[in-house]
Amino acid sequence: VANVNRHEARKFPDGMLLGAATASYQVEGAWDEDGKSENIWDTLTHREPCVIAECHNGDVADNSYHLYKRDVEMMRELGLDFYRFSLSWSRILPTSFPDKINEKGVEYYNNLIDEMLKYNIQPMVTLYHWDLPQKLQDMGGWANPHIVDWFTDYSRVAFELFGDRVKYWFTINEPREVCYQGYGSASMAPLFTMSGYADYICSKNLLVAHAKVYHMYNNEFRPTQGGTIGIVVSMKWYEPVSEEHAEAAEDLTQFEWGIYANPIFSKTGDFPQVMKEKVAAKSKAQGFPRSRLPEFTPEEIELVKGSSDFLAINHYTTNMVYRNESVFGYHASPSYYDDIDVILYTDSSWEGSASPWLKVIPWGFYKLLTKIREDYDNPTIFITENGFSTRQVLVDDDRVSYYRQYLDVMLDAIEDGSDIRVYTAWSLMDNFEWLQGYTQRFGLYEVDYESPDRTRTPRKAAYVYKEIIRSRTLDFHYEPDMTLPLTI
Numbered sequence: 013v014a015n016v017n018r019h020e021a022r023k024f025p026d027g028m029l030l031g032a033a034t035a036s037y038q039v040e041g042a043w044d045e046d047g048k049s050e051n052i053w054d055t056l057t058h059r060e061p062c063v064i065a066e067c068h069n070g071d072v073a074d075n076s077y078h079l080y081k082r083d084v085e086m087m088r089e090l091g092l093d094f095y096r097f098s099l100s101w102s103r104i105l106p107t108s109f110p111d112k113i114n115e116k117g118v119e120y121y122n123n124l125i126d127e128m129l130k131y132n133i134q135p136m137v138t139l140y141h142w143d144l145p146q147k148l149q150d151m152g153g154w155a156n157p158h159i160v161d162w163f164t165d166y167s168r169v170a171f172e173l174f175g176d177r178v179k180y181w182f183t184i185n186e187p188r189e190v191c192y193q194g195y196g197s198a199s200m201a202p203l204f205t206m207s208g209y210a211d212y213i214c215s216k217n218l219l220v221a222h223a224k225v226y227h228m229y230n231n232e233f234r235p236t237q238g239g240t241i242g243i244v245v246s247m248k249w250y251e252p253v254s255e256e257h258a259e260a261a262e263d264l265t266q267f268e269w270g271i272y273a274n275p276i277f278s279k280t281g282d283f284p285q286v287m288k289e290k291v292a293a294k295s296k297a298q299g300f301p302r303s304r305l306p307e308f309t310p311e312e313i314e315l316v317k318g319s320s321d322f323l324a325i326n327h328y329t330t331n332m333v334y335r336n337e338s339v340f341g342y343h344a345s346p347s348y349y350d351d352i353d354v355i356l357y358t359d360s361s362w363e364g365s366a367s368p369w370l371k372v373i374p375w376g377f378y379k380l381l382t383k384i385r386e387d388y389d390n391p392t393i394f395i396t397e398n399g400f401s402t403r404q405v406l407v408d409d410d411r412v413s414y415y416r417q418y419l420d421v422m423l424d425a426i427e428d429g430s431d432i433r434v435y436t437a438w439s440l441m442d443n444f445e446w447l448q449g450y451t452q453r454f455g456l457y458e459v460d461y462e463s464p465d466r467t468r469t470p471r472k473a474a475y476v477y478k479e480i481i482r483s484r485t486l487d488f489h490y491e492p493d494m495t496l497p498l499t500i
């Protein structure tokens with residue numbers, strides 16, 4: 013496990029790709045320029061501006077729509093192998109449907125991709141990173157089964173437009189955040205509180221939509237474009253407070269990310285058995301005529317099973333867990349957490365960050381990677397997000413320490429046999445951190461939101477990550493000279 017006083021430097025495996033990530037609504041700005049139509053974050057931040065910290069919004073954000081050349085210059089300063097970014101559905105398809113393609117919006121992504129390829133930086137593209145066209149949400153969004161066709165039609169346009177140059181595709185970023193936080197716990201747009209049914213309906217529709225796109229790519233585009241495609245699942249590690257609560261931790265794990273990993277990566281497919289049993293039992297006891305968790309048809313189970321070339325994981329942190337059946341009413345009923353009968357928390361002694369949910373627990377990352385290797389027969393893994401939040405600061409020793417500790421245990425897992433091919437730092441630069449606005453900074457580069465130029469300035473972590481990429485070595489004692497500019 014991470015040894016912050018480690019003396020010898022550690023080598024990364026040959027061929028491992030090291031990069032950084034952002035997402036469209038969080039960095040692009042130009043929310044209504046050149047024909048882009050509204051998405052659910054435009055709507056939320058304009059209708060309820062101060063539901064976001066300090067009433068921030070993504071109208072301008074990092075202005076990457078206009079500053080993409082500076083963004084690519086930063087990728088070159090870091091020496092990135094790749095850059096992971098997402099497409100704005102409503103920028104490319106202003107009606108939400110492929111009847112009208114917005115050429116100016118397409119031009120932005122072509123310019124970004126071409127500028128990256130000029131310097132041999134691989135584009136890794138997420139089709140959906142939470143910015144659903146508002147019109148589709150008005151028709152029910154991810155709770156409407158027609159989303160399967162809507163997402164498939166949009167994805168086909170993206171493959172046609174960019175698939176000649178983009179060889180790494182992610183269908184959907186973090187199904188849990190889309191479904192549970194968006195439709196259940198009101199902590200993401202569209203901010204619904206229908207936990208225990210809308211989040212479950214969203215989960216089923218999202219998995220079928222993802223699988224349809226996977227098979228479309230596999231059948232219609234991979235033969236000529238030769239790329240790879242998969243899903244991005246956010247995964248925390250859940251540590252039982254004691255051995256007697258191990259089952260509680262396993263239940264929570266299955267509800268939190270087994271719900272998405274099991275249908276795709278397990279031999280049986282389908283939702284995890286424990287989820288099906290617990291939700292059905294609770295639904296019956298509550299007087300529902302059928303389980304609140306929708307069922308896959310046998311055909312859907314087969315469609316979703318195996319529908320990913322790799323398992324892309326976003327990991328940040330760990331929670332402690334214990335069983336709580338005794339505490340009646342702790343959770344609203346019916347609800348997702350009431351279905352699981354657990355309580356989770358973070359230990360107050362744990363080192364924190366600028367985000368209340370993000371504690372520094374590298375051993376949790378190691379345990380997660382080990383469980384994935386054992387439970388899913390050692391799948392190919394891409395780490396598509398890992399990072400740390402601070403306030404506005406340039407000498408970010410805590411972020412440097414986080415990265416070194418998490419990379420250290422990732423190398424331990426690789427030495428134990430995990431097949432991890434890609435590592436991605438979240439984020440290239442500070443950006444719109446959803447309901448927290450710009451108050452929580454995840455960037456290797458700081459962004460100055462007071463400046464109309466949205467000046468980007470490298471933090472200490474940028475210097476350290478650059479050296480890791482240059483040397484392909486993890487050296488806990490490297491100290492950069494920040495008086496020197498970070499040059500290409």
Ligand SMILES: O=S(=O)(O)CCCN1CCN(CCO[C@@H]2O[C@H](CO)[C@@H](O)[C@H](O)[C@H]2O)CC1
Nearest residue numbers: 035185186189199246326368369397438445446
């Ligand atoms: O404290 S609370 O629990 O009341 C609010 C929780 C807010 N969640 C925490 C988990 N995060 C998952 C990772 O979310 C990912 O990581 C990044 C950092 O969050 C985001 O910027 C990326 O867009 C997202 O892919 C999404 C936001």
